[in-house]
Amino acid sequence: MVRVPDFMNQLFRMRSRGLLSGLSVLLAEFPLVMAIIARVPYTEIDWTAYMEQVQLFLSGVRNYKELVGCTGPLVYPGGHVLLYTILYYLTNGGNNILLAQGIFAVVYCTCVFTVGLILRTVRAPLYLYGLLILSKRLHSIFILRLFNDSFNSLFAALAILFACNKRFFWASIMLSLACSVKMSSLLYFPSYFVILLQAVGPKKTWLHAFLIVLIQVAVSLPFISYFSNYWLQAFDFGRMFDYTWTVNWRFVSKELFESNIFSTGLLLIHISFVLIFAFTRWNRITKAGPIAMTKSMLTLKPLQPVTAMTPQFILTALAASNLLGIVCSRSLHYQFYAWFAWYTPYLMYQAGFNAIMVIGLSMLQEHAWNVFPSTVSSSILAVSIPALTLAKLYQSTDNRIRS
Template identity: 40%
Template sequence: MASLAHLPVHAVRFALDVANGRHALSKLVAPLLFLADAALCALVIWKVPYTEIDWVAYMQQVSQIASGERDYTRIRGDTGPLVYPAAHVYIYSALHRVTDGGKDVLLAQQLFGALYMAALALVMACYRKAGVPPYVFPLLILSKRLHSIFMLRCFNDGFAALFLWLAVYCLQRRMWRAGAVAYTLGLGVKMSLLLVLPAVGVVLLLGAGYAAGLRLAALMALVQILLAVPFLAANPWGYLGRAFELSRQFLFRWTVNWRFVGEEVFLSRRFSLALLGLHAVVLVAFLTARWLKLARKPLPRLVVPILLGRSPFTEQEQRAISRDVVTPRFIMTAILSANAVGLLFARSLHYQFYAYLAWSTPFLLWRSGAHPVLQYALWAAQEWAWNVYPSTPASSGVVVGVLAATVGLVWLGTGDGSERVRVAAAKDAAAKR
């Protein structure tokens, strides 16, 4: 009877051990969740009706390119002009060919289901490399909106997200060149990835070194040029103006994040400049007081040599920083926090932007050290808000509120200077799993 009385206690202890990565069965959590999500994806494609938004427009645009048009200013679809870089064109041109000009939507959905599963596999691999415990992993497969973005909408954000996570995966494994190429390919799909460029630059500077970092930056620029050659030859300013249009205006009716401020404020130049200024301030704060701080050099001794065209580190310092600071967890923290800061202060977010947020938030909330109950509560609030259509003042307030809470918690949770201790503990935990 005594043993039966203790059974609930043992069951709770067992569940906690598995959830926190302290049991041999912990290593099965991610594979089982992956298989469950594969079944869920098949069910979504089979049972949930496809909703047309941008797919037809994508197909119309690439069909014009297939017919010989190369001037971006002349390429249009039902939803407007082509406003994505060249890698998007090549990807959707391939989809145009294999789906009979876009008519075989079911095949397209199946391909996007495979895309989703490939991205999920990368995300889970990155999480494991960073030492994230299994209890966080269910949040990676439970998003209704994320499944919709990939399999019910066929948005290009799915490809951009895949390349972003491929870049993180490569950088975590110190494959600097592959990581740089993966990142610039993602940027070639959609300019949204510009938000994480400062963090990618820091990772390459601290991880690969100053000289190697410059070469990798040149490589990323070269890839962008090579992708765009046919369009640059036809109309260079037209291509740059459409594919990387920083001044693009968004309609109030489609915004997910700032609806609660009202249309007059949303459209005002003062509001736009305020967001831009806040973005710059918070990003510089993370850059100087969180990411570069781990190099343990005063900021002037980092910035001045770079401005003078030389490395701020000796060879010995560079090796130590690359080894001890640029860890898998640091790489994920820097890149995903830069992404969250950018999304927080974005002038307008549309529903497809959740592709860059859904898999980032669970890591950032865990990385902040927040209690698991708070992690799940904030994730649930975020998921609810992104599934309200059309957005309301309440839902948009929750979108911004959760993003602000995430950024604030990460700031607080990464400011104690004990990164190396936490990384060592994570490695020990990962080794035990």
């Protein structure tokens, strides 16, 4: 007779070896998504503002300072405008909410399937697939609120999938498209360029950088007449956030939250940890330090690899780079959960947590992001769980990446 502990141990160790796992998750998602659309009321937050801004764009307004909706000015890059212009036409000026929800349901299911393919590529344990469909907050972001984070997340997931399969040309395109919708995907770039330099060499890394910038320039062309206003508003790194909506910093005072000292401190912490990870973890393929990498980029001489670059390494580096930015973020709003929630269970697994811990921490993280309005305790969880994951990841990946 098989003992229950042995059975559970084997269950948690099972890994995906084909498309069946991803398809199974998708089949489980489809009826759930349909039920949510049918039974849970749509919540108006930004959709109307998006449509109002698109309407102004279609009327000929090209100055970003004049593209204003009911919730404020347009603060997203040109890719967002182009995507929501398409949605404007498809949904009768934004009035057909049910059709819009159907479109976002397709985007959500595509994102789930893409992340499933990523997990298959890195041979992740099967229980991580189950965590993909259990998030109330992710369903809400995509299907009930129609946020642009949905498209941003999909493009980022496609970029990661291509990168894990070493299709870096397409990875660069998708990552740039993600940034053209929302600049949050810039958080991937520190590890992405370290990966590129080690994988394809300095010459091709420069070409990838040019390709990424070229796409950003292309989506900005409709606003070329007011170029400075476009770049300052679409990529506003000094934007102030409202304490009312913060998910992650409720446990600090409003005065500290709004201070320059706080934002500057977070930026310095972020830069410091990115450099630490870049030159002690993400450089493991060549063991190159900052001087060697800089010299390689300037002289165009490739670095010499000392070990193979695996999909597991690529996903871990990209997801960690993104999560570092999340932990040090000036403020996180509820829809920002879509930026990172897909990959934290895998990082927890790579950090060495057992299955029970991964599931437990993932549930606590989900709970923190479903408390509205945020509280002191929920914001502590929202910060401490990814911070703990990164600390444990740094410690456990000193010598190896789990495969």
